[in-house]
Amino acid sequence: MTAYRLLTLVYAAVLIAADHHQYRRPALGWALLAVMAAWTVVSTYGYAQLAGRERVLLVADVGIAVGMVLATLAVQTSARIDAGAPTLPVAWVAASVLACAVVAGPWGGGMAAVAVSAADVAERGALTPHTFNGVVLLLLAGGVGGYVVRLGVAAEDSVAEASTAMAAVGERERLAREIHDSTLQVLALIARRGREIGGETGDLAELAAAQETSLRALVSSAAPSANGASTDIRAVISAMASATVIVATPAAAVELSQVVGDALLSAVAEALANVERHAGADARAWVLVETDPDRVTVSIRDDGPGIPAGRLEAARAAGRLGVAQSIVGRIEAVGGTVSIDSRPNEGTEVEIHVPR
Amino acid sequence: MCPAEPVVRVMVVDDHPIWREAVARDLEAAGLEVCGVASDAAQAVRVAKATRPEVVVLDLQLPDGSGVDVARSLAAFDEPPKVLVLSASGEQPDVLGAVGAGATGYLIKSASAAELVDAVRATARGEAVFTPGLAALLLGEYQRLSTGDAGGNPALTPRETEILRLVAKGFTYQQIADKLVLSLRTVQNHVQNTLTKLQLHNKAQLVRYAMEQGLDD
Missing domain, CATH: 3.40.50.2300 (Response regulator)
Structure with a gap:
């Protein structure tokens, strides 16, 4: 902007130097050039200092530009004006329009362009093709310039926002790595040694193992996905792992819509709660997550005593649908299916399919 | 000892x-x-x-x-x-x-x-x-390869998929052999195959990549 003001100031000075002997009042022409030079310096410092309160300066800027254009009437002879001689400040006035566009956006730029154009037309006394050209260029500079600046500012804001988010993710990953390399290793070691020693130390080992599992789930749980409508179910399912629950998932994210994901996760939690309730304290459970292009399958298998033959059917017939049925209800509500397979002494397997 | x-x-x-x-x-x-x-x-x-x-x-x-x-x-x-x-x-x-x-x-x-x-x-x-975790990773990887647009990716046979899923669900090789009426050796071979196929595929890809980049000598 400063560069533009300086260049156009030099242009105006050259024109004045070349034409001043034809002016009606050459001295006034030189004086006005001095004012333009002074204002160029003042405005350059002013816009840099007054960040946030530039409006006063904008009004003065446009006012001086309009004044300079009109002052041409006092400097030039009317014959030369009618012959199409340029205004005294020539393109220098566009600087004020650009300043308005930058600070106040397309509307501010547009209004400044209208003010300066009006002065141009008044100075000429008529809308000549030459003046019309200038008006169009000024309006374009004010309107489009303001719009482009706004776009730039918005882009800058979103870049800043994204880099803040990235910094947060980076910090989280750094913490996760740190915890992974130190605390988790020690907890795992305590759990391992403690179990071998047994007795009360074995109990401590289980505590350490439980802490390891939940801390691991905490640091490995993915940040919420950028698209708030879908969720990677692996983090939550992995957090269900424990000394007796083994979770196996694919390496890639398993994205489901929030609604389907929530239904699936509560169904899996309920199935695991069932294992704990019915299969005995030392029964183990395996949770497997699989994906197909059109659906996600989660199976929950335990090595407990299994459901005696006919008991599920009997409960269903008696209208007592029980916990198993609430899993089925949840999943069918989101368009999925559930199959329950159980044989005495072979454990129970619940297989849940949901659409992607 | x-x-x-x-x-x-x-x-x-x-x-x-x-x-x-x-x-x-x-x-x-x-x-x-x-x-x-x-x-x-x-x-x-x-x-x-x-x-x-x-x-x-x-x-x-x-x-x-x-x-x-x-x-x-x-x-x-x-x-x-x-x-x-x-x-x-x-x-x-x-x-x-x-x-x-x-x-x-x-x-x-x-x-x-x-x-x-x-x-x-x-x-x-x-x-x-194999742990169940590794079996699930392989199942996921073969699934990913099968949906990729490039042809010639390795695929599991239905039998291999069946056995890998059972491993992922925590069954031991012996339990799987009993369930499917196979010998223990056969189950082990199937599991081994799922791994070998992927490794051969990766090796071939590395070679192809090296040739494309002009790194082969």
């Missing part, structure tokens, strides 16, 4: 001194020979070159790079050692990378000392050591 079990030369790679020592002690107590230890990737390759272990027990999180790179370097040896990944859970992409690079087993760090010793012996015999 049990005379029926041959002495297996093992190297342990883990950046945690207490872990490294605990693992080495457990292996030695079971009659295995720990011929070397290393705490980072560069040292691991150096020590392996010098001591020629049969089995490398490898942690994937190393201070100077991923254990995946170590697995890749070891696989390039003239007589490559067998690699058993012993790693924390929650490192699935790395585990898949190490297995693709040639590791033949994966055990999580919460495994007991007895499980570890069994796994090392099985690895030395050339058997794949």
Whole structure:
């Protein structure tokens, strides 16, 4: 902007130097050039200092530009004006329009362009093709310039926002790595040694193992996905792992819509709660997550005593649908299916399919 | 020492001194020979070159790079050692990378000392050591390859898929053999195949990539 003001100031000075002997009042022409030079310096410092309160300066800027254009009437002879001689400040006035566009956006730029154009037309006394050209260029500079600046500012804001988010993710990953390399290793070691020693130390080992599992789930749980409508179910399912629950998932994210994901996760939690309730304290459970292009399958298998033959059917017939049925209800509500397979002494397997 | 079990030369790679020592002690107590230890990737390759272990027990999180790179370097040896990944859970992409690079087993760090010793012996015999976690990773990887647009990707046979799913659901090889009325050996072969196919595919891809980049000599 400063560069533009300086260049156009030099242009105006050259024109004045070349034409001043034809002016009606050459001295006034030189004086006005001095004012333009002074204002160029003042405005350059002013816009840099007054960040946030530039409006006063904008009004003065446009006012001086309009004044300079009109002052041409006092400097030039009317014959030369009618012959199409340029205004005294020539393109220098566009600087004020650009300043308005930058600070106040397309509307501010547009209004400044209208003010300066009006002065141009008044100075000429008529809308000549030459003046019309200038008006169009000024309006374009004010309107489009303001719009482009706004776009730039918005882009800058979103870049800043994204880099803040990235910094947060980076910090989280750094913490996760740190915890992974130190605390988790020690907890795992305590759990391992403690179990071998047994007795009360074995109990401590289980505590350490439980802490390891939940801390691991905490640091490995993915940040919420950028698209708030879908969720990677692996983090939550992995957090269900424990000394007796083994979770196996694919390496890639398993994205489901929030609604389907929530239904699936509560169904899996309920199935695991069932294992704990019915299969005995030392029964183990395996949770497997699989994906197909059109659906996600989660199976929950335990090595407990299994459901005696006919008991599920009997409960269903008696209208007592029980916990198993609430899993089925949840999943069918989101368009999925559930199959329950159980044989005495072979454990129970619940297989849940949901659409992607 | 049990005379029926041959002495297996093992190297342990883990950046945690207490872990490294605990693992080495457990292996030695079971009659295995720990011929070397290393705490980072560069040292691991150096020590392996010098001591020629049969089995490398490898942690994937190393201070100077991923254990995946170590697995890749070891696989390039003239007589490559067998690699058993012993790693924390929650490192699935790395585990898949190490297995693709040639590791033949994966055990999580919460495994007991007895499980570890069994796994090392099985690895030395050339058997794949699968956890449910590894089976699920492979199922996911084959699924991913099958939906990719490039043709010629390896695929599992229905039988292999069936067996891999059972492994992922926590069934032992013996339980699977009983369930499907197969011999234990057949089940092991099927599981082994799922791994070999992926490793061959990865190797071919590396070669193709090298040729495309003009890196082959």
